Amino acid sequence: xxxxxxxxxxxxxxxxxxxxxxxxxxxxxxxxxxxxxxxxxxxxxxxxxxxxxxxxxxxxxxxxxxxxxxxxxxxxxxxxxxxxxxxxxxxxxxxxxxxxxxxxxxxxxxxxxxxxxxxxxxxxxxxxxxxxxxxxxxxxxxxxxxxxxxxxxxxxxxxxxxxxxx
Amino acid sequence: xxxxxxxxxxxxxxxxxxxxxxxxxxxxxxxxxxxxxxxxxxxxxxxxxxxxxxxxxxxxxxxxxxxxxxxxxxxxxxxxxxxxxxxxxxxxxxxxxxxxxxxxxxxxxxxxxxxxxxxxxxxxxxxxxxxxxxxxxxxxxxxxxxxxxxxxxxxxxxxxxxxxxx
Numbered sequence: 001x002x003x004x005x006x007x008x009x010x011x012x013x014x015x016x017x018x019x020x021x022x023x024x025x026x027x028x029x030x031x032x033x034x035x036x037x038x039x040x041x042x043x044x045x046x047x048x049x050x051x052x053x054x055x056x057x058x059x060x061x062x063x064x065x066x067x068x069x070x071x072x073x074x075x076x077x078x079x080x081x082x083x084x085x086x087x088x089x090x091x092x093x094x095x096x097x098x099x100x101x102x103x104x105x106x107x108x109x110x111x112x113x114x115x116x117x118x119x120x121x122x123x124x125x126x127x128x129x130x131x132x133x134x135x136x137x138x139x140x141x142x143x144x145x146x147x148x149x150x151x152x153x154x155x156x157x158x159x160x161x162x163x164x165x166x
Numbered sequence: 167x168x169x170x171x172x173x174x175x176x177x178x179x180x181x182x183x184x185x186x187x188x189x190x191x192x193x194x195x196x197x198x199x200x201x202x203x204x205x206x207x208x209x210x211x212x213x214x215x216x217x218x219x220x221x222x223x224x225x226x227x228x229x230x231x232x233x234x235x236x237x238x239x240x241x242x243x244x245x246x247x248x249x250x251x252x253x254x255x256x257x258x259x260x261x262x263x264x265x266x267x268x269x270x271x272x273x274x275x276x277x278x279x280x281x282x283x284x285x286x287x288x289x290x291x292x293x294x295x296x297x298x299x300x301x302x303x304x305x306x307x308x309x310x311x312x313x314x315x316x317x318x319x320x321x322x323x324x325x326x327x328x329x330x331x332x
Contacts, residue, residue: 014212014214023280023291024279026205026208028284029204035195046180059185104316105305108306112190113268114190114191115324122327124323125186128319129312129314134308137306138271143302155293157290158288160288161289161290
């Protein structure tokens with residue numbers, strides 16, 4: 001049973017080219033490549049916004065949490081929003097940006113894989129569809145709305161790039 | 167605009183519990199947590215099976231590639247299959263297992279995010295639906311088949327675990 005991705009006519013066969021450059025997956029991993037970054041992002045999706053919340057809910061040490069929040073803010077996944085409690089100085093809360101929010105499918109796909117493969121009876125928690133109670137997973141679909149089984153997946157050159165290079 | 171995940175009645179509010187334990191996403195990251203592991207898995211999906219192919223197509227050094235292939239095989243994401251070319255000794259090829267193949271949504275979600283957010287005109291390559299040519303993304307759906315917008319996502323206790331604990 002083959003589960004590999006086919007190459008488009010321009011690209012194939014894979015043996016015809018060497019190291020993949022500008023891989024969007026590798027580039028994504030350069031932005032978010034440590035477990036502590038994923039824990040911070042998870043807690044942002046679970047509603048944490050304040051420094052102490054991130055520290056307490058991830059179990060990361062304060063200096064590491066501060067470094068991660070700084071990086072994630074610099075990369076534009078979180079943004080700082082000032083808040084002030086009565087009688088206290090102004091502090092920063094961290095909120096998900098559109099760029100950060102768009103990572104949700106990555107985290108959900110990871111959760112579902114971990115749930116399925118790493119725990120005999122599933123993990124302690126799971127994501128469900130609030131309306132019907134069924135568990136949530138990620139599904140491959142094309143932008144035209146068709147479900148895409150693995151044997152219909154094709155890697156090709158990006159036509160927007162080809163046009164931009166002209 | 168809120169993009170956070172709501173907590174189920176048993177779990178909520180998030181402030182009511184501390185550090186998340188047995189997080190399936192964190193557990194997944196413990197199995198696959200280095201960039202080189204993701205590059206090896208990417209090339210497995212692109213059809214690489216032989217040691218030299220993984221080295222050449224990822225640009226990873228031979229010792230690191232050997233270590234990653236060993237780990238990924240030990241974790242059951244790849245399996246060794248013997249092959250022999252005429253006049254040569256028997257060697258091992260590496261093929262995706264079901265557990266490994268099931269990582270595809272994670273990698274596709276990462277690729278799509280990288281493509282969207284890290285390159286002005288998109289990355290050099292993209293995944294498309296071979297049948298219609300449209301780009302491929304991952305979509306959140308529940309096991310009952312409904313599309314799940316973020317505001318209908320709920321984190322709850324896994325009922326299979328609760329039953330197993332009785």
